[in-house]
Amino acid sequence: MTTPAWIEVREVSKAYGAQPVLDHASLAIERGARVAVVGRSGSGKSTLLRLIGGLEPADAGSVRVGGADLGAYSEAERAAWRRRDLGFVFQFFNLLPTLTVAENVELPLALNAVVAKEARRRSLALLQELGLGACADRFPEEISGGEQQRVAIARAVVHEPQLVLADEPTGNLDIETAGQVLALLRHTCERRGTTLVIATHSADVAAQATRVIGIRGGRIEERAS
């Protein structure tokens, strides 16, 4: 018996101006999977992640997550879905410079109307779990790149979303730190049963995935994991 698809990308096309990126691409991902998306620069990995995250609309085709057609949602509904069910990790961390480390982690909880005291408790607990307890009251610019990316992971999972999308999460880190961050991301998602989709160039990162897919010529193809 095959596991039913939780994420369904069906016949999706996307172009930026005259430059096609995805061309009738289709993909199905089961719940709780750890999927790596690989491909050359400009192949469409990040675009695929943004489409799955509802960050931008497809030109054609449909993206369904958990049975819901993201294209049918209004902007406000997509925002509500993201704040509840999605965590995002970026290559350049993108922590808010005006919030402390703990406040950055609290942000998704605040958006989900978790009371401030509980949000603070949960964020500190998670930071502690990730070895960042000492950094809680520091501002992002006061900690290292590796620490920033761990904070970004904490922010992505603190509200226990069903899906985490990571776009080149180790692309801006040295090999040793990248390994630590990746392990952390994998374990954190595994413990929570969170579906993880990572866009990456790195074979090492791809090796951590349960499934690897590639993008070539705008089409999605299955790779050996």
Added chain:
Amino acid sequence: MMRLLNRASLRFYLRHPWQLGLAVAGISLGVGVFVGVQLANDSAARAFDLSAALVRGSTSHRLVPIGADLDEKVYRNIVIDRDVATAAPVIEANVGIAAHPGLRIPLLGVDPTQERNLRSFAAFTPGRGNGDLTRLMTEPGTVLVPAALAAELGAEPGSELTLQIAGRETVVHVLGIVGSLTTDVQAEPPLLADIATAQELLGMPGRITRIDLRLTESEAAALAAATPDGTILVREGAQRAAFDELATAFRTNLTALGLLALVVGTFLIYSTMSFAILQRRATLGVLRAIGVTPRELLSSVLVEALVLAAVATGLGLLLGRGLAAGLVDLVLRTIGDIYFSSVVEAARPSPWIYVQGAALGTAATLIAALKPALDAARASPAAVLRRATLERQAKRGAVVAAWLALPLLAVSGAILAYGPKNLVAAFGSLFAVLAAGALLTPLATVALMAMLDRLLGRFLGLPAVIAVRGVGASLSRTGMATAALAVAIATVNGVGLMIGSFRTSLSSWLETTLTADLYVTADPTTPLAADSDVLAMLMEVPGVAGVSVARALVVQSSVGEIAVRAFRPGARGFGLTIVSGPADAALAALAQGRGVAASERLMFARHLSVGDELTLPSPSGPQRLPIVGAYRDFNTGNYAIVMALERYRASWNDLTITGLGVDLRGGADAAAVEAAVRGLLGPKAAVRIRSSSGIEELSLQVFDRTFQITEVLRLLAAVVAFLGVLSALLAIELDRGREIGVLRAIGFAPRDLATSVLTQTGLLGLAAGLVALPLGTALAALLVHVINRRSFGWSMEFAPTFGPLGAGLALAIGAALLAGVYPSWRASRVVLGTALREE
């Protein structure tokens, strides 16, 4: 190399048109307001100067009567016995026009045969020749009418005109039209008549009001040493000194407000240029890395500023021209109120004002661009400054700026305490206070946000904290905009508080001064005979409780021309507010005829003190009158003194009166009393009867009209500041593009972002508005106690109220929120993919 750099600059602005637009708008508005005010000022001033010059001609001195008028024999004595070559007799009085109720214009009676030596309008009607002059001299009841009045009334040569003179109507024949003397002057001459005709019309046969003279200094000294009996020699123009000083001060105030708009505009330019440089800091670093020298980068940015200045200044000059068309009427009307004249039209202003505006606009742009240009030149080739580093620098800069504000405040105080006591120094001090306020604003903003952070963080949660911290975290962009807004709002507050204080003082002064219920006023040139029977009969009119009597006249004193107001007060006394000297003693001395009270304008302008003496010529010889006190006087006419009527009569031998104050009994019918008073004085009496409430209402109307232009200018300054905030917000929004993308990615809805941006802009407005509260109050205190004092010689009570301050705060927040509408809309519409893709 420079060609490529300049091309890169041009393309940068073409890709960021709103930045280009705001930079241009900042300079254009600043230059436009300054040039508009200057053009209107110059146009009005020239109109009045030309109008005065038209009547003055080449007259250097005037021989004027000590009493009401002169016997025309004095003229013959001057010409024949004193051998004065250039002299012309003049009779002048204000007359009404029946077809134009309320308008009074001067009727000037001259001797046309003598006039050509003194005044160019001796030619009277260009093109009409001397034939008209002959007819003017030989035909009785003929006049020449000013062109504008003729056009308004439809008067033509041959038509008739009904004049109102001393309460009666007299028909005169229009012989011709007096046109402008030169093509660029629209100032109008007075109604002209031959001297014999004027004497007849005014009922003053054989009398003249003055003799105009052209004298060398030695001739003047000789004549002054031995003037004919009953006359005094005065230098031409001296009699207008009080009016001229007042009008000049008014214009100086307007110029200062115009300059303020330019200063606020300069803030905007600085803000825009700084941001343009910040945005290109990566590019500049790369340029330095490939070998572009700091000097080349500096030149490139300065060239960029010059091009911007050229385009924007050109637009500003056009804007100023348009603005001047709207402002000139307001300026003319105010100066008209000062001179009691309504016949002056705008004159063509000096073209140099455009040159001045262009130079100031260019200079302001270059000054504003200098620091950004130096920043660009210093761009490090090795590493591009991180945003966090920039903001840390901005915060350090805010602390340094706040420290710099302290010596600036000290300089301002030193100027006031030890500097020259003139208006320019006062404005120097005021601008120093404003600059200090601007320098303190960024640090005050940081402090306010830190406070709000603690409060809002606890109650409103992280989205609000993001908004609060965003203000402080973007200080490199928000600091200057907040400072510009604070300065503009402080100006709005300060001027508003000053106007409020002034109005309160004026209202209270009117209540003190208007001691009677009805005022009967006669033209000083046609006074009423002091008929004691009439006064006795007035007392018998039902409803009349008492009558006070006044004689007003203008005399030449040892300190120039002054208005003498001689009173026999009624039950409510002189109605004077003594502002220097012991009030009771001063009023007692005044009532006993032991001295005079001088208006504080006179005391201030002529540096007089209580105890000094004024020497006034009188028919019974020079009168040395000690000043027993200074009184508050918001009149805009001559410098004035008040004395007891009996003291006046004892020396001037003049029993006529020009004013009556009628006290009514409680419940008396004012209209019935007015009718009875008119009946008693007879139909020929040229009097105006007004109630004290009517005078108060009219005075406040004139006051409000005077400050209309001030309202316009301070609103324009607020518009410039609004653009500054808009510019800063757009800069922040552009800079936060990725951050906004991240917030959207983690679940912020478009509406949340719009709210966040609007909260942030509202906070900017709040910071500026709060800084503007003390700054505006300080400004108002300076305006009330220093600027108004030095401008007009008026003292007034400083009565700060929350009304104008609250309105200023609301304006600051409202302007900031309005400026935030577009950036918040843009933030909510950000294309997520694009924002994140730019990573």
